[in-house]
Amino acid sequence: MNRREAIRNVALLLGTAISASTLSALEGCNPKAPDNYALQASETKKILAEIAETIIPETSTPGAKAAEVDKFIVTMLNDCYKVEDQKIVLEGLKKIDEASEKQFKKSFVDLSDEQKNTVLTAIDKERVDYNKRENKKEGDPTHYFQILKELTLTGYFTSEPGATKALRYVAVPGKFEGCIPYKKGDKAWAV
Numbered sequence: 001m002n003r004r005e006a007i008r009n010v011a012l013l014l015g016t017a018i019s020a021s022t023l024s025a026l027e028g029c030n031p032k033a034p035d036n037y038a039l040q041a042s043e044t045k046k047i048l049a050e051i052a053e054t055i056i057p058e059t060s061t062p063g064a065k066a067a068e069v070d071k072f073i074v075t076m077l078n079d080c081y082k083v084e085d086q087k088i089v090l091e092g093l094k095k096i097d098e099a100s101e102k103q104f105k106k107s108f109v110d111l112s113d114e115q116k117n118t119v120l121t122a123i124d125k126e127r128v129d130y131n132k133r134e135n136k137k138e139g140d141p142t143h144y145f146q147i148l149k150e151l152t153l154t155g156y157f158t159s160e161p162g163a164t165k166a167l168r169y170v171a172v173p174g175k176f177e178g179c180i181p182y183k184k185g186d187k188a189w190a191v
Helices: 003-013 020-027 042-055 069-080 083-104 113-132 144-157 160-166
Strands: none
Touching: 042 069, 042 083, 042 113, 042 144, 069 083, 069 144, 083 113, 083 144, 113 144, 144 160
């Protein structure tokens, strides 16, 4: 099994699909690429933390902030994504703030949890419509919210809190049991 297949299989286990741009980024990390300093800005990190926490909020398990998903997103964007994709995400963050200002007269980070959810739900609908459009061509850029959601999910479920608290985790797995009874409410297994 190659790396691409392994990543795709992990995504399927998490119940999501990974876009071609994210898969490409995960396979082609380049630690020698220059940092995009706009991604390192404290304002960028704050909005990323709030977006990630809105996608995966703290419940009976830690949320995205506790897993420091914002740091994961910045690192992945800097080290693994093309400059064009970084620009798409940075422009998308501005669009999220503009939508917040337009609807609630506040920046995204200053909104209540319910307001943040309202803004991101509308943007997610826009993402779905963008992905389903009829004039879609191969090579079109990935929607910025697609990238943000995928990095949030990947960062969370590969973090210690995500893998050990949100998923069932066995540090050293034992024997293979092909048929384990499922009880409603059971967590998925961490891999």
